Amino acid sequence: MNTSLNSPIPNLPKLNLPKVVIVGAGFAGLKLARNLKNSPFQVILVDKNNYHQFQPLFYQVATAGLEPSAISFPLRKIFHNTQNVSFRMAEVLRVDQNAKRLFTDIGYVDFDYLVLAMGADTNYFGSKNIEYFSSPMKTVSEALYIRNKIISNYERAISLEKESDRKALMNVVIVGGGPTGVELAGAMAELRNNVFPKDYPELSFKNMKVTLVEAGPKLLAAMSNDAQEHANAYLKQLGVEVFLQTRVLDYDGKTVILEGKEAINTETLLWAAGIKPNRIEGFSENQYAANGRMIVDEFNQLIGGHDIFVLGDQCLIHSEKLPKGHPQVAQVAIQQAKNLSRNLIRIEAGKDIFPFEYKDLGSMATVGRKLAVVDLPFMRFQGLFAWMTWLFVHLMAILGVKNKLFIFFDWAWNYLSFDPSLRLLIKPKYVRASERKELIEEKAGG
Numbered sequence: 001m002n003t004s005l006n007s008p009i010p011n012l013p014k015l016n017l018p019k020v021v022i023v024g025a026g027f028a029g030l031k032l033a034r035n036l037k038n039s040p041f042q043v044i045l046v047d048k049n050n051y052h053q054f055q056p057l058f059y060q061v062a063t064a065g066l067e068p069s070a071i072s073f074p075l076r077k078i079f080h081n082t083q084n085v086s087f088r089m090a091e092v093l094r095v096d097q098n099a100k101r102l103f104t105d106i107g108y109v110d111f112d113y114l115v116l117a118m119g120a121d122t123n124y125f126g127s128k129n130i131e132y133f134s135s136p137m138k139t140v141s142e143a144l145y146i147r148n149k150i151i152s153n154y155e156r157a158i159s160l161e162k163e164s165d166r167k168a169l170m171n172v173v174i175v176g177g178g179p180t181g182v183e184l185a186g187a188m189a190e191l192r193n194n195v196f197p198k199d200y201p202e203l204s205f206k207n208m209k210v211t212l213v214e215a216g217p218k219l220l221a222a223m224s225n226d227a228q229e230h231a232n233a234y235l236k237q238l239g240v241e242v243f244l245q246t247r248v249l250d251y252d253g254k255t256v257i258l259e260g261k262e263a264i265n266t267e268t269l270l271w272a273a274g275i276k277p278n279r280i281e282g283f284s285e286n287q288y289a290a291n292g293r294m295i296v297d298e299f300n301q302l303i304g305g306h307d308i309f310v311l312g313d314q315c316l317i318h319s320e321k322l323p324k325g326h327p328q329v330a331q332v333a334i335q336q337a338k339n340l341s342r343n344l345i346r347i348e349a350g351k352d353i354f355p356f357e358y359k360d361l362g363s364m365a366t367v368g369r370k371l372a373v374v375d376l377p378f379m380r381f382q383g384l385f386a387w388m389t390w391l392f393v394h395l396m397a398i399l400g401v402k403n404k405l406f407i408f409f410d411w412a413w414n415y416l417s418f419d420p421s422l423r424l425l426i427k428p429k430y431v432r433a434s435e436r437k438e439l440i441e442e443k444a445g446g
């Protein structure tokens with residue numbers, strides 16, 4: 001039994017200020033913590049990782065376009081010289097709503113205000129086989145795993161004599177026609193068309209299929225018809241097979257079974273088909289919607305939860321305009337965090353608070369080099385200018401000057417050379433402690 005659960009988290013500063021505990025350092029949680037810097041609150045930010053991950057660029061890590069460190073930023077660095085904000089790396093376990101206490105694997109912390117911003121995880125829609133054999137992409141480590149898996153497959157394929165044996169290693173199937181799936185499919189097709197033939201001249205990449213499978217009738221369902229049609233055309237231009245209104249029925253690690261289509265042999269099934277909100281214990285079922293999101297009012301306060309707020313992918317605000325809630329995108333999370341930071345200060349001052357109103361700033365997706373689609377509130381455009389707009393917006397959104405420079409130089413090099421240089425297969429070697437001791441003693445003796 002972990003006795004630390006019954007003890008408070010050690011070494012937290014003792015400030016005579018209302019305590020705001022934020023769970024999750026994604027777009028919403030980090031924005032809220034930054035907005036409350038030097039405010040009349042003690043802010044405690046809790047996350048299972050000690051870094052912020054820029055999720056929109058995971059696919060570029062997975063396809064060897066960027067280093068993992070370029071899209072990750074250490075949380076402690078963000079709050080240097082900030083007296084009222086503390087960070088703790090911990091796994092959150094449960095909440096006692098009545099006692100206003102949050103339990104983690106390193107102890108508990110009492111709160112005046114609790115903010116849940118834990119985001120969402122991959123949704124496999126109940127398929128255990130797909131969950132076990134496919135590769136999701138919701139963290140930097142998962143993106144890096146995909147990169148290693150793809151490169152490892154080609155290193156194995158080049159050593160096989162029979163072409164039929166190589167196909168399953170070379171084919172890639174991506175499930176999910178949202179921005180992540182579209183961007184990942186485009187990036188994989190460009191690797192196949194321009195990069196892998198130079199690395200593996202002995203292999204015939206005409207036999208490599210890149211297939212994008214979407215259960216709905218269109219790609220990029222949340223975007224305009226123009227964006228959907230251009231994205232589909234761009235993918236086909238790159239040589240991606242696009243299957244619409246097609247469900248994945250099963251996957252055994254070797255063969256993808258599709259509804260109404262011929263099965264595809266592949267050892268690489270990349271799953272980007274859906275998300276489900278993360279959950280922790282301590283809440284009743286009537287505080288959740290049918291889709292697993294937590295029901296909040298127009299101020300992002302949890303229904304039936306006193307001084308508990310929920311932001312981003314995890315929450316659902318019912319309205320006539322948006323009966324299914326706001327889209328689960330970064331802009332919603334960031335805007336909710338901005339509104340809540342202002343409201344918390346007003347609550348402490350005894351003032352009226354403001355309901356959340358989402359301002360749609362537009363959406364965009366890149367399909368490949370000089371191929372992108374952009375929907376803004378006042379205009380829509382595609383192609384080269386859309387691609388440049390996508391690059392600029394994402395570069396400005398990255399935290400840290402060093403990370404911006406790294407990404408800018410990586411993108412510039414990839415554009416000029418069409419040859420991303422991060423195709424390294426780095427596999428950790430596990431050495432038991434006893435073996436390590438023997439190696440050290442042997443080296444010392446020699």
